[in-house]
Amino acid sequence: MAVLVVGSVAFDGIQTPSGKVESVLGGAATYFSLAASFFTDVRVVAVVGDDFTAEDEAVMGRRGIDTSGIERAKGKSFFWVGEYGDNLNEAKTLRTDLNVFEKFNPQIPKDFLKTEYLFLANIDPVLQSSVRRQMKDAQLVGGDTMNYWINSKPKELAETLKGVDILLINDTEARMLGGKSSLPRAAQKILTMGPRVLVIKHGEYGATAFFREAGLHPFRAPALPIEEVVDPTGAGDSFAGGFMGYIASQPELNREVLKRAMFYGGVMGSFAVERFGTQRFHDLSRAEIDARFQLFRELSHLD
C-alpha cells in the first residue's frame, strides 16, 4: 500500500569533517520519500520555491515518487545551513531561511486522501493536526517532532500526538517530551499521550521500539558501525522512510513486521550518511538494501 508524507523539501548547505556542500537537495520529506520508495509507492506533499528545478524533482521522479502534491510558491525554497563537528550526532545550525515554508499550509490533493499510510514529518504540530484531520481514514499514522515544538507548542503537539500511532524521535526529544531522564520511563509517559508504539532513535547505537500494550517487551535494532559518516543529515528521516515504507509494503502490521521495519530503518539510515545530501539513494538498489539487512542480522544475532 502507499505512504503519503507531509513535510519539508528544502535545500541544505552542509559542512562536516568529511567536506562541504553549498546547496544540495534535502528536507525531511525528501529523505523520507527516497528511503520509503525502495519499499512501496510514495506520495509527497510539500511546498517549494522557484529555485526547485526539474532536475530536483527528477531525483524523486526517477524513484517513482508521486511529486504532484508538491506545491510551487513564489520565492525561494526552505534553506538550511548546518555544520557538524567531531560529534556527528548534533548539528550546529548556522542559518535557517524558512522562505516559502513559512506560509506552508498543507492541502492534501483529493487523489491522495485515501492513502492508507501517512507520515507526519517534523513540521509545526498545528499543521500536522490539520493534515491528520484531512486524512481521517488513514490506516496507520507515523510522526516525528523536535525540541523546538516540544518547548514552544506543547498543547498543539499533545493534540497531534493523539492522532499518531507510531512516533519516531531521538533520545533527547524523548527525554524532553516524556519529562524523564530514564528513556524507558520517558517512553512509558509518551505512550500515554497517543502513540501505541514509540521508536527512539539512538544515532550510532541503533534504535529501540517501546510498546503501549502491556507485557510487550521493547525491541532493539542495531546500527552499522560506520567508519566515516560523511554527512549525518537526514539519517533520522531516512530511518523513518525505511521503517514506514517497509510496514506499508506488508499485508499487516504484526510484531515481526515491526521488528523488520526497525532493521530496514537502520539500514536506510546507514546508507543516507555515506554521502552528502540524498546522493546515496540516487543509485541504490534493493539488492544492496537486502544485503545490508543481512549484515545487520549478522551484526546482532546469535547462532
Next chain:
Amino acid sequence: MAVLVVGSVAFDGIQTPSGKVESVLGGAATYFSLAASFFTDVRVVAVVGDDFTAEDEAVMGRRGIDTSGIERAKGKSFFWVGEYGDNLNEAKTLRTDLNVFEKFNPQIPKDFLKTEYLFLANIDPVLQSSVRRQMKDAQLVGGDTMNYWINSKPKELAETLKGVDILLINDTEARMLGGKSSLPRAAQKILTMGPRVLVIKHGEYGATAFFREAGLHPFRAPALPIEEVVDPTGAGDSFAGGFMGYIASQPELNREVLKRAMFYGGVMGSFAVERFGTQRFHDLSRAEIDARFQLFRELSHLD
C-alpha cells in the same frame, strides 16, 4: 576452566537519584569475580585493609570464589565515594582514598600461576604488566583500563596492551586510546596495539565487539532498557565478569562463544545496576541469568 582476576577490592560510598549508601563492598575485582562466579571457578588477587571483615570475604566465599589470594595489609581498604546525577553514565568522584591499595604489588600465589584465563582489571598498567609476566602461560588474557592511565602512562599501557587478547573499555576510553572520534576508527587503531578483540561498552546502549582479523564483522549486543538504574557502579566490571566467565566455561573460544559472551556480559551488567553495590549478586540464580539471556535475545532478534 578457571579465571583469575587481579584488581581492586574496595569499599564505596555511593549516591544516586535512587538513594545513598555510606560504605558497601565494591571494587572492580569484586564485581568481576561475583559476576564470573555464576559461570566458572574464580580466583581473586587483591589487597585489603583491616576493615575488610569475614562477612565481606564471605560475600565472595558463598559464591565459591577462591579468596586466598587476597592480601591483608595494615591500614584501611581502598575507599571511593562517588555521586551520580541524572546522567547515570558518569560518576562524579567525591573522594578517593587509595589506602593499602597505594602499595599494591600483586604477587600471584604459586597455586594460581597455571590459571588458564586471566583478567587484568583496571589498575596501574605497570602492575598489569607485572601480573602478565607472572602469568606467562595464560591461555587468554582480558583487560581493562581507564582515562587516567591512558593520559598519564601511555607507554606503560602500550606495554600492557601487547599482552592482552581482549580489551574491554567504554566509548570515552576507546576514543581517547584510539585517538579518533569515530568509534570504528578508534577500534581499528586499538586493534593494532595488541588485542585481537576489542569490546566497547556503550552503557545503556549495549556493547560492540571489534575484531583484528580481516573480514570479521563487528558484533553488537543489546543492553536491557532498565526503568530504574539504582546504582550503575560496577556495571562495566560485571559485564567483564559475565563475559570472561562465560568464555572460560566453554571448551573453545570461537565466534559463537564470543557473541554469547557479549550477551552474558550485558546480562550481568543489567543485574548489577538493579541494587546498590554488589547486592543483586548475593541471591541471584543461574536460572534468572538464563531467563534474562533469553530476554536479551527476544529484545534483539528477528523471527
